[in-house]
Amino acid sequence: MKVAIIGGGLAGLTAAAYLSEQTSMKGVLFERSPQLGGRAFTYEKAGFTLNYGAHAIYALDRHTLSVMERELDLAFGSKQVDRRKVMYEKGEQLTPAPLDFVNLMKTDILTMMQKVRFVGEITAIIANIHQLKNYATLGDYLAESGADEDVKELWEHLVCSNFFITPEDARRVPGTVISTYYHNLFLSNRPVNYVLGSWAVITNQLRSKTEQSSRWSIALQEGVDGIRYEQGKYVLKTKAREEMFDRIIFAMPVQQVVKLLRGTPWEPFLEPYEHNTATEVMVYDVGLSEVVARPFSYISDMNSKMFISDVSATDYTLVPEGGQLLQGIAYLNDESDAEGGDRKAYLEERTAKMEALFDRHYPGWRDCVAVKRVSKKAMVQSVKNVASNRLLPNRIESMPFYFCGDGCEGKGELAERAFSSARAVAEQIAAELLQLQKVHK
Numbered sequence: 001m002k003v004a005i006i007g008g009g010l011a012g013l014t015a016a017a018y019l020s021e022q023t024s025m026k027g028v029l030f031e032r033s034p035q036l037g038g039r040a041f042t043y044e045k046a047g048f049t050l051n052y053g054a055h056a057i058y059a060l061d062r063h064t065l066s067v068m069e070r071e072l073d074l075a076f077g078s079k080q081v082d083r084r085k086v087m088y089e090k091g092e093q094l095t096p097a098p099l100d101f102v103n104l105m106k107t108d109i110l111t112m113m114q115k116v117r118f119v120g121e122i123t124a125i126i127a128n129i130h131q132l133k134n135y136a137t138l139g140d141y142l143a144e145s146g147a148d149e150d151v152k153e154l155w156e157h158l159v160c161s162n163f164f165i166t167p168e169d170a171r172r173v174p175g176t177v178i179s180t181y182y183h184n185l186f187l188s189n190r191p192v193n194y195v196l197g198s199w200a201v202i203t204n205q206l207r208s209k210t211e212q213s214s215r216w217s218i219a220l221q222e223g224v225d226g227i228r229y230e231q232g233k234y235v236l237k238t239k240a241r242e243e244m245f246d247r248i249i250f251a252m253p254v255q256q257v258v259k260l261l262r263g264t265p266w267e268p269f270l271e272p273y274e275h276n277t278a279t280e281v282m283v284y285d286v287g288l289s290e291v292v293a294r295p296f297s298y299i300s301d302m303n304s305k306m307f308i309s310d311v312s313a314t315d316y317t318l319v320p321e322g323g324q325l326l327q328g329i330a331y332l333n334d335e336s337d338a339e340g341g342d343r344k345a346y347l348e349e350r351t352a353k354m355e356a357l358f359d360r361h362y363p364g365w366r367d368c369v370a371v372k373r374v375s376k377k378a379m380v381q382s383v384k385n386v387a388s389n390r391l392l393p394n395r396i397e398s399m400p401f402y403f404c405g406d407g408c409e410g411k412g413e414l415a416e417r418a419f420s421s422a423r424a425v426a427e428q429i430a431a432e433l434l435q436l437q438k439v440h441k
């Protein structure tokens with residue numbers, strides 16, 4: 001069996017690494033960029049290691065990456081973010097984020113009664129008996145919950161920071177998605193970790209595992225721009241070649257799959273997923289020549305809906321000696337929501353607010369900037385997991401293709417969905433191969 005994977009991000013590389021273990025299968029991974037990694041692409045500048053997408057892993061001990069570590073023999077270090085230094089800022093108040101029972105008891109954003117109520121909510125989620133899972137959305141649950149505004153706000157804020165979405169969107173996340181997610185997270189002993197050395201530590205190993213198999217090749221700068229069916233096979237077209245395959249894995253955002261299949265006989269099957277919206281944020285990375293201040297690992301400004309992670313407080317491998325790497329992220333409203341339609345002014349205002357947040361907590365940072373990267377529109381998750389969107393299944397009935405990536409069905413959110421959906425797709429193709437071998441015996 002000959003397999004093509006289109007897309008060399010976390011999902012495509014994961015599928016390739018698993019399938020390269022199959023001795024009666026060969027394949028090609030096509031990536032249109034000059035480098036692998038997709039949105040988890042990492043680069044070095046002036047001694048700093050910058051990720052295009054951050055590399056925080058939520059619930060590492062229960063994460064698909066830990067399963068892959070065992071199954072694919074990956075080796076990587078990780079470090080837990082110091083929970084006591086994860087802070088929320090609300091109004092003028094600065095207080096520990098209620099991430100666990102210790103922080104919950106210390107936080108000032110809830111009264112004692114509200115704390116008791118929130119502990120009850122956490123306990124019910126852990127025991128899997130929380131009513132939330134029976135509600136269409138978090139907003140529907142909160143509307144009927146009778147909880148105080150502060151507790152409601154806390155729920156929204158938690159979801160916003162784990163799913164990287166605005167509080168308004170947090171209310172639109174399905175109840176079942178939230179209860180499953182927090183059941184996992186509240187049971188974890190390792191709630192927020194960084195992979196030491198960035199995503200490159202993972203992507204390099206997935207790559208070399210794939211390349212170790214002489215049956216697989218990786219084609220960089222070879223974007224697939226056409227696909228057709230011919231004599232029982234699928235012919236992929238790039239600028240450099242046309243090649244036949246038995247199975248195709250699409251490991252790219254659904255928006256790009258839709259584009260690639262436009263005008264083909266398969267276009268109608270994608271129609272239900274065509275209008276999915278993505279999660280987009282503004283990212284403001286600054287590498288500083290010295291540590292200007294280190295009051296927190298993470299500070300979330302609940303008023304302005306943005307946060308700063310002191311990435312190097314946890315992952316010290318990313319900076320030159322004595323340096324500091326801060327990453328600011330601002331949630332963005334959908335383009336259609338921008339006041340008066342002036343998106344440029346809206347983004348400028350978000351940038352100014354972000355810089356003001358840096359000024360407030362990292363005074364002097366402006367004089368120590370060694371590296372800066374601002375991205376005003378970064379796609380964090382290709383399909384926002386809200387009730388009005390539909391994740392792409394790993395396989396659509398009557399369609400001969402497979403789909404994986406962070407916009408597809410799978411376990412977890414963000415990168416975990418890319419890993420878990422790719423692992424599931426590889427498993428399905430391996431099972432198909434086995435079935436075919438049995439038939440031919």
Ligand SMILES: Cc1cc2nc3c(=O)[nH]c(=O)nc-3n(C[C@H](O)[C@H](O)[C@H](O)COP(=O)(O)OP(=O)(O)OC[C@H]3O[C@@H](n4cnc5c(N)ncnc54)[C@H](O)[C@@H]3O)c2cc1C
Binds near residue numbers: 011030057225283418
């Ligand atoms: C700012 C930011 C912060 C983030 N923070 C976190 C975090 O802290 N924790 C976390 O878990 N996740 C985080 N993420 C999310 C994580 O980076 C993504 O979920 C993950 O990288 C998605 O991987 P993917 O393989 O599904 O898609 P992609 O990375 O988009 O990979 C798709 C690949 O397909 C290629 N491609 C597209 N079309 C074609 C074609 N026609 N032919 C060939 N190749 C093609 C693209 O070039 C790309 O390389 C963050 C993302 C961003 C942007």
